[in-house]
Amino acid sequence: DVKVTQSSRYLVKRTGEKVFLECVQDMDHENMFWYRQDPGLGLRLIYFSYDVKMKEKGDIPEGYSVSREKKERFSLILESASTNQTSMYLCASIADRVDQETQYFGPGTRLLVL
Amino acid sequence: LAKTTQPISMDSYEGQEVNITCSHNNIATNDYITWYQQFPSQGPRFIIQGYKTKVTNEVASLFIPADRKSSTLSLPRVSLSDTAVYYCLVGTQRGAGSYQLTFGKGTKLSVIP
Known part of the structure; x- marks a missing residue:
């Protein structure tokens, strides 16, 4: 069973703090994604990576x-957290072909920035 | 990248068939269409994927017309547990081993007893 795990389910940070969100998948998938989800806006892609040390902006x-x-492992870093980064963050892991039914999401990290 | 548009919300009674349509007017030749289901406080869960015509699995069917500018997710005989947000995605192959998913804003389906 594919597992995508995220380091925290809930996180509270203060404005200006550096925040690390970790995502780990156990299926040797090449592609990994970070999304944020906000009410009324759906899921929006922040960054993705299709290989080690490779990254592309979303x-x-x-x-x-x-x-x-x-x-x-795919980490999302908030260099200096701000209140408008309060959101649900979702990590996804996908195999290397878009037509394969191997797309999995983690449970999400709900981040509150005070 | 192809953008998707789907209704914000839908209501249905238990036992009815529900059809949710998504438009993706600028879908590219190599793009695939995928639908996800999401319950509150959980990550999205894969439902079905297709390229053209019709795909059916144990939980849903996906209808894609020849021009591929839209797709319809069909849920047979919905139950209260199908109350969730349903997302239509277009997956774009960007090169060897790399592709990008574009989410719509989702359709909130409410199943009424």
């Missing part, structure tokens, strides 16, 4: 960075 990368040092 639709809303501002204020975020990512790290993929190992294939199974």
Whole structure:
């Protein structure tokens, strides 16, 4: 059974703090994604990675960075957290072909920035 | 990248068939269409995927017309547990081993007893 795990389900941080959100998958998938989900806006892609040390910007990368040092781990970094980054963050892991039914999401991290 | 448009919400009675249509006017030749289901406080869960014509699995059917500018998710005989948000996605292959998913804003389906 494929597992995508995220380091925290709930997180509370203060404005200006550096925040790390970790995502780990156990299926040797090449592609990993970070989304944020906000009411009325659906899921919006922040960054994605199709290989170790490779990353590409999604639709809303501002204020975020990512790290993929190992294939199974994809980290989202908020360099200086702001209140408008309060959101649900979802990580996804996908095999290397878009037509394969191997797309899995983690349970999400609900981040509150005070 | 193809953008998707779907109704914000739908209501249905238990036992009815529900059809949710998504438009994706600028879908590219190699793009695939995928639907996800999401319950509150959970990550989205894969339902079905297709390229053209009709795909059926144990939980849903997906109808895609020849021009592929829209797709319809069909849920047979819905129950209260099908109350969720349903997302239509277009997956774009960007190159060897790389592709990007574009989510719509989702359709909130409420099943009424």
